[in-house]
Amino acid sequence: MMAAPPPIDHDDPTAFLHMPVGKNGSGAARYAAAMQCYNNGLICAEMLEIYRRCSKFDLEDPIDLARYEEITVPAVCLPNQQEPTS
Amino acid sequence: MDIKTRDVSIPADWDRRGLPGWCYHSDALLDLEKEELFKTHWQIACHVSDLPNAGSFVSFDLCEERALVLRDASGELRAFHNICRHRGSRLVTKESGTCPNALICPFHGWVYNLDGSLRGPARPESFPSLDKDVFGLRPVEMEVWNGFIFLRFRPGPQPSVAEMLAPFEAEATAYRMASHVPTDGIWTEETPVNWKSVRDVDNEGYHVAMAHPALQDLYGSSYQDEPYVDGVSRTVGQFSPSKGRRWAVRNYKKLSRPQEHLPEDLHQKWLYFGIFPNSVIAMTPETVLFYQEFPVTVGRSTIRSATYRNRDEDRQQRAARYLTARIDRETVDEDIQLTIWSNESMASKSFEGFYLSDLEYGVRTHHNHLRKVLPVYTLEDAPEQADLAALNASMQRT
Incomplete structure (x- = not known):
């Protein structure tokens, strides 16, 4: 039996930022979280726009799109806080 | 009485x-x-159990007005006009559903917190600074009576739902309908x-x-x-x-x-x-x-x-x-x-x-x-x- 996923912390925007690609409603949830990260100075407007473009498509990975468009992906966007990539 | x-x-x-x-x-x-x-009399939108989780919503259209009722992150029930403050688009387009952490306008992508305040406009660098409350969603008057969620789009002649239905309060409460x-x-x-x-x-x-x-x-x-x-x-x-x-x-x-x-x-x-x-x-x-x-x-x-x-x-x-x-x-x-x-x-x-x-x-x-x-x-x-x-x-x- 699979373990139940941990409950989402509504006060932590990154919890929604890392919602798995493909999960129902995840595109919108990631974009909403990205807006919070933008407000907190954690991501730039360019990266926020990537999340906006992916917001209606739960299967679209914003990290993949950012890399395709050669936008530096901020650390906060990466699972487990990896080093920024481009 | x-x-x-x-x-x-x-x-x-x-x-x-x-x-x-x-x-x-x-x-x-x-x-x-x-x-x-x-628009000036109480209308039943839904029941509290239609909104079980944070982000659960029900939309309610009436006579060219549209509202949404949702449960916010703290569990509180809220009712808003289902109208984006930017260009007036519907924020939720389905009759019911869940928006886990925010409401997002499907037109341009303005983002609202579940308490109705504006989290941010799409392409924020294209706007001057926007006050999150001034540009927040407009609330709709709401009252919960024995579990039923009533809305009123404009003030009207009726008293509160509780006052109106007071003669039947004991009878209604017995059903534990909430x-x-x-x-x-x-x-x-x-x-x-x-x-x-x-x-x-x-x-x-x-x-x-x-x-x-x-x-x-x-x-x-x-x-x-x-x-x-x-x-x-x-x-x-x-x-x-x-x-x-x-x-x-x-x-x-x-x-x-x-x-x-x-x-x-x-x-x-x-x-x-x-x-x-x-x-x-x-x-x-x-x-x-x-x-x-x-x-x-x-x-x-x-x-x-x-x-x-x-x-x-x-x-x-x-x-x-x-x-x-x-x-x-x-x-x-x-x-x-x-x-x-x-x-x-x-x-x-x-x-x-x-x-x-x-x-x-x-x-x-x-x-x-x-x-x-x-x-x-x-x-x-x-x-x-x-x-x-x-x-x-x-x-x-x-």
Whole structure:
């Protein structure tokens, strides 16, 4: 039996930022979280726009799109806080 | 005032006429009804159990207005106009669903927190700094009564829902309807009649013996209508002692059993509270439900309804609830036909209007409530449509 996923912390925007690609409603949830990260100075407007473009498509990975468009992906966007990539 | 002190007596010599026929096919009157009845009177949007989690929402459209009710991150219920502050798009486009952490406008992508404040506009660098509250969603007045969520788009003449329904508070609370849970969602159907024809049929039980064999079999002999008093009517059907001749009724009577939480006098009753102008909350031992009708055009209406059940339900109760729904569905279909026949008569130059029985006094009191809000209903002949609003306004002043 699979373990139940941990409950989402509504006060932590990154919890929604890392919602798995493909999960129902995840595109919108990631974009909403990205807006919070933008407000907190954690991501730039360019990266926020990537999340906006992916917001209606739960299967679209914003990290993949950012890399395709050669936008530096901020650390906060990466699972487990990896080093920024481009 | 409590349930015992409401004056529900029928006067000895009452005016048995209904509304004039023109009231059922006047576009100018419908415009007034939308503005001064529907938008200014309490409407049932849903039940608290329709919003189980943070981000759960229900949308509610009424007479060119649109609202959304949601549960925010702290569990609080909130109601907003379903209108983005940027260009006015709908924020939620489905009848119900979940938006886990925010509301996002599907047009340009403005993002709102679940408390309605603006999280941020799309392409924020293209705007000056926006105040999150000034650009937040506009709230809609909301009240929760025994689990039902009522909305009102504009202030109006009614008191709070709790005050209006105070005479029935003890009776309603006994059903523990606030802890009920959804059954099969919110149901809507469009019907080709003026909304008042739906209400006229629903506001009297005189037709039950003739038109609703299942209801007659269930409780017809005991059916009692109390008229609208201060915006609320009450109807009671006590199960008749017979076993029931019809399959659904016979088995319902066999399976329905006293609910432990209900006082004995409610063990075998179906009970209805009519809430002016267009809503009903109905209670059976197994379920509570609401239904209502809204105008779409002068000759089309939307009927909207949802049923909720006791949280803990065993197989027998479930079967009884199924039979309740079956009896109810049969009754609704029969009523829809009656509303069509009644409505079409209103366009006939040969029909001289209602002549009501004492058993239809509820229709008259509903019409009296309408006349109080819009005195133009008292005119026997249709006024010039272009003058109707101004005429009504002048009648309100006198």
